[in-house]
Amino acid sequence: MAKISLIVNGNPVNANVDPRTLLVQFLRENLRLTGTHVGCDTSQCGACVVHLDGKAVKSCTTLAVMADGHEVRTIEGLAADGAPLHPMQEAFREHHGLQCGFCTPGMIMTAVDLVHRKGNDLSDHVIREELEGNLCRCTGYQNIVTSIAAGAKAMAKSDLA
Amino acid sequence: MYEFKYHRPATVRQAANLLVKNEDAKVIAGGHTLVPVMKQRLASPPHLVDLSHIDGLDGIEMKGRSLVIGATARHAAVATSAVVGEAIPALAELAGMIGDPAVRHKGTIGGSLANNDPTADYPAAVLALGATIVTNKRRLKAEEFFQGLFTTALESDEIITKVMFPVPKKAAYIKFRNQASRYALVGVFVAKRPSDVRVAVTGAGSDGVFRAESFEEALKKRFSHKVLDGVSVPAEGLNSDLHGSAEYRAHLIGVLTRRAVEAATAK
Numbered sequence: 001m002a003k004i005s006l007i008v009n010g011n012p013v014n015a016n017v018d019p020r021t022l023l024v025q026f027l028r029e030n031l032r033l034t035g036t037h038v039g040c041d042t043s044q045c046g047a048c049v050v051h052l053d054g055k056a057v058k059s060c061t062t063l064a065v066m067a068d069g070h071e072v073r074t075i076e077g078l079a080a081d082g083a084p085l086h087p088m089q090e091a092f093r094e095h096h097g098l099q100c101g102f103c104t105p106g107m108i109m110t111a112v113d114l115v116h117r118k119g120n121d122l123s124d125h126v127i128r129e130e131l132e133g134n135l136c137r138c139t140g141y142q143n144i145v146t147s148i149a150a151g152a153k154a155m156a157k158s159d160l161a
Numbered sequence: 162m163y164e165f166k167y168h169r170p171a172t173v174r175q176a177a178n179l180l181v182k183n184e185d186a187k188v189i190a191g192g193h194t195l196v197p198v199m200k201q202r203l204a205s206p207p208h209l210v211d212l213s214h215i216d217g218l219d220g221i222e223m224k225g226r227s228l229v230i231g232a233t234a235r236h237a238a239v240a241t242s243a244v245v246g247e248a249i250p251a252l253a254e255l256a257g258m259i260g261d262p263a264v265r266h267k268g269t270i271g272g273s274l275a276n277n278d279p280t281a282d283y284p285a286a287v288l289a290l291g292a293t294i295v296t297n298k299r300r301l302k303a304e305e306f307f308q309g310l311f312t313t314a315l316e317s318d319e320i321i322t323k324v325m326f327p328v329p330k331k332a333a334y335i336k337f338r339n340q341a342s343r344y345a346l347v348g349v350f351v352a353k354r355p356s357d358v359r360v361a362v363t364g365a366g367s368d369g370v371f372r373a374e375s376f377e378e379a380l381k382k383r384f385s386h387k388v389l390d391g392v393s394v395p396a397e398g399l400n401s402d403l404h405g406s407a408e409y410r411a412h413l414i415g416v417l418t419r420r421a422v423e424a425a426t427a428k
Contacts, residue, residue: 002167019167019209020199042197043264055237055266061196062267065167066189066211110263117262132343133261 004068008033009077019065024048026064027074035075035105039135046134049106049113050074056113058133075105078112079160087154088112088147097147099138110134111148112155120156122149163205169214173297173320176210180318183208188320190233191267193260194276212271218322219269223248228326232271236260239270249290250428251332251350255282258336260343271321274306277313277369279400280344284370286326286334289350289361293325309368329354331384333424335417336364339404346404347413349373351421353384360418365399365410376418384426386419 001016008031015030027033027050036059039047043061050059051073078086085093088108098104114122114130127145136144155161168186170176180186186208189195198204212218212233219233221242228248230239239245240257259265259273259282273283274294287294287303294301297320306314315321329352336348345364352359358380360373379388394414399407 019165020162022196041200043193046261046263049263052266056263057266058263061193061264063167063192063196065169066192066213068169069214113262130262133263 002065002068004065006067006069007071009073015064017064019063021064022060023050023052023062023064023067023072024059026067027059027072033074033076037102037105039102039106044133044135045103046106046110047103049109049134051109051113054113054116056110073109075109078108086112086160087158088115088151091151091154092144092147095143095147095150097139097144098136103134103136107131107134107136107144107148108151111151112161114148115152115155116161120152122152124149162199163202165199165206166208167211168208169211171215173212173215173218173322176212176215176320177297177318179208179210180320183210184317186210188212188275190269190272191235192272193264193268194272194278212320213269220323221245224325226328228252228328229323230270230326231323232321233269234271236265236268236270236273237262240265248328249326249332251334251352251425252286252290252326255286255334255336255350258282258334270324274324275313275315275321277307277309277311279310279366279369280339280346280348280364282334282336282345282348282363285348285350285361285363287324287361288370288372289352289359290326290329290332291352291354291359292327294321295323295325296321307370312369327354331425331428333421333428335421335424337413337417347410347417349414349417349421351380351418351425353380353425357381358384360421362394362414365414367398367400371398373414373418376415380422384422386422386426389415389419389422 037047039045043058048060187206190212220231236256236259245253331353334350339346347365348363360376396407396411399410401407
């Protein structure tokens with residue numbers, strides 16, 4: 001077992017884990033943060049995307065021990081419980097950027113990272129290129145792209161990053 | 162995944178000692194090749210030595226006429242580095258084409274080279290630019306470093322610390338992606354260097370990255386896509402699979418080399 005200490009959604013977490021525990025397993029099974037999903041389990045689909053030190057990563061391809069000493073943010077960390085949704089979440093709701101919803105947490109975490117890197121005014125082309133690592137198998141991408149463009153603009157006027 | 166012990170050394174020396182002490186240990190940095198392979202149980206190292214917390218191993222800087230990139234520099238850092246963009250823009254573009262944004266936040270140049278996947282992008286740049294791979298023990302020229310599929314000159318306790326790229330006059334990388342995996346079905350890196358021209362091909366060779374010498378000879382006389390008319394590479398030794406025959410890949414190498422020369426000339 002290995003001792004790890006990290007910050008998850010702003011809260012310090014200490015745990016003893018088997019080194020082969022994936023970060024996504026640790027989040028879902030130890031911390032019960034089940035908003036982060038396991039889709040393909042082969043780093044292709046992006047359902048497991050979380051932020052590690054502020055950058056989007058695939059938590060199914062990251063070991064929990066590698067996050068020791070670092071900061072993790074999951075979909076649950078975007079907005080406080082009961083508080084208004086994060087602007088990117090709100091945009092997905094408003095523009096119907098999901099159907100079954102399985103890929104949505106990863107889509108949103110990727111989209112927020114994209115806004116942090118490329119700003120609030122995103123062209124459809126840039127959004128589609130940047131979604132290379134996130135797969136949706138039901139709606140097609142039209143409304144997801146619309147949601148991200150709108151959410152990016154809304155983030156400029158929001159206190160939530 | 163099978164059990165293993167995780168080590169997080171603070172220096173290259175500590176890391177090397179761990180490799181000496183634990184014979185079957187594997188080095189990990191971004192983990193974006195090794196973790197999937199371990200999940201599939203194709204690898205089961207009893208020890209993992211994580212290089213990603215060693216200070217100063219991910220630097221990017223110019224040293225004289227060379228661009229020096231530290232082994233644990235992430236693909237995203239190389240893709241967006243102003244230093245790389247200024248010195249070898251083709252290399253920044255190549256790094257920005259690897260995987261997807263999340264993968265680029267984790268994957269490292271040292272990991273890509275040490276793994277030497279026959280469809281990886283970096284090996285083409287390293288071979289075409291004539292880079293030097295610096296380890297904790299020695300310096301290796303690109304042509305002696307790559308030794309076939311997933312095989313390099315690295316010894317079991319040897320760690321890549323940095324890669325030194327001499328700055329070319331012109332360069333470009335063109336990749337033709339497999340539509341499903343998005344890996345290079347064929348990728349061609351062309352570099353016009355002060356002394357010669359090199360054309361390195363990834364994705365196509367059954368023995369990994371290689372140089373297309375017939376194209377190099379033609380381009381040495383004049384660096385223009387026009388001199389490539391009627392010049393080809395043999396299909397022998399190229400991969401043939403459900404994604405494309407060896408003949409198709411040979412054809413693609415010609416097409417992509419022309420495009421890369423045009424792109425390099427336009428820069």
